[in-house]
Amino acid sequence: xxxxxxxPSHQVTQMGQEVILRCVPISNHLYFxxxxxxxxxxxxxxxxFYNNEISEKSEIFDxxxxxxRPDGSNFTLKIRSTxxxxxAMYFCASSEIRTGGKLFFGSGTQLSVL
Amino acid sequence: xxxxxxxxxxxxxxxxxxxxxxxxxxxSINNLQWYRQNSGRGxxxxxxxxxxxxxxxxGRLRVTLDTSKKSSSLLITASRAADTASYFCxxxxxxxxxxxFGQGTRLTINP
Numbered sequence: 001x002x003x004x005x006x007x008p009s010h011q012v013t014q015m016g017q018e019v020i021l022r023c024v025p026i027s028n029h030l031y032f033x034x035x036x037x038x039x040x041x042x043x044x045x046x047x048x049f050y051n052n053e054i055s056e057k058s059e060i061f062d063x064x065x066x067x068x069r070p071d072g073s074n075f076t077l078k079i080r081s082t083x084x085x086x087x088a089m090y091f092c093a094s095s096e097i098r099t100g101g102k103l104f105f106g107s108g109t110q111l112s113v114l
Numbered sequence: 115x116x117x118x119x120x121x122x123x124x125x126x127x128x129x130x131x132x133x134x135x136x137x138x139x140x141x142s143i144n145n146l147q148w149y150r151q152n153s154g155r156g157x158x159x160x161x162x163x164x165x166x167x168x169x170x171x172x173g174r175l176r177v178t179l180d181t182s183k184k185s186s187s188l189l190i191t192a193s194r195a196a197d198t199a200s201y202f203c204x205x206x207x208x209x210x211x212x213x214x215f216g217q218g219t220r221l222t223i224n225p
Contacts, residue, residue, distance in 0.1 A: 043202060043215040056211035091156055102147060103213060105156035
C-alpha cells in the first residue's frame with residue numbers, strides 16, 4: 001500500500017536554529033498537510049497546501065513557518081528560528097481529494113528544541 | 115471554534131469486551147472521521163461517516179453520528195489487545211481546507 005514517508009524520524013536542534021522537515025506524499029495525491037502533536041496532547045493543524053500554494057493555515061503557522069513543494073515529490077516544512085515550544089511530533093499528511101477524503105499520515109518527525 | 119472532544123480521555127477494559135468512545139463537536143460538518151494512533155506513530159484512518167448518514171459499520175467498528183446533538187460514537191466490538199491505541203475523531207467543516215482533530219481517547223485492552 002502506498003505510504004507517506006517523512007525524514008528524519010528524529011531531529012534535535014538548538015533554539016534559534018532553522019530546521020527543515022521533509023515529506024514525500026503519496027504520488028497521486030494533490031492535497032498536503034502538516035500537523036503537529038505535543039507529547040500526549042491533541043493533533044493540531046498547521047497548514048494545508050494545494051496547487052503550490054497555501055490553502056489554509058492556523059494561528060500556530062506564523063512567519064517562522066513556511067512550506068514548499070520544491071519538486072514533484074517532496075513537501076517540506078521549514079521553521080526559521082526554532083523555539084523551545086516548537087518541540088513536538090510533526091506529521092505530514094496527504095489526500096486525494098479536497099474535502100471529505102481521508103488523510104494518509106506519515107510516521108512523523110520528532111523535533112526536540114534544546 | 116470547531117473542535118472535536120472525545121470522552122472518555124482514557125478507557126481500560128478487558129479483552130473481549132466492547133469499547134465505546136464518544137466525540138462532540140461544535141459546528142456544522144461535511145463528515146466525521148475516526149483515526150487510530152499507536153504510540154509514537156502516525157494516525158491511521160479507520161472510518162468516515164458523512165453528515166447525512168446515521169450509522170456505519172466496518173468489521174468490528176460501528177460509528178454513529180447525531181448531527182442534531184453534534185456528536186458521534188465509535189464502538190469497537192470484541193476488543194483485542196492489539197486494539198490498544200489512541201483514537202481520535204476529526205471533523206471536516208464546509209469550506210474548510212483541513213480536518214480538525216479532537217483530544218483523543220487512550221484505549222487500553224487488558225489481556
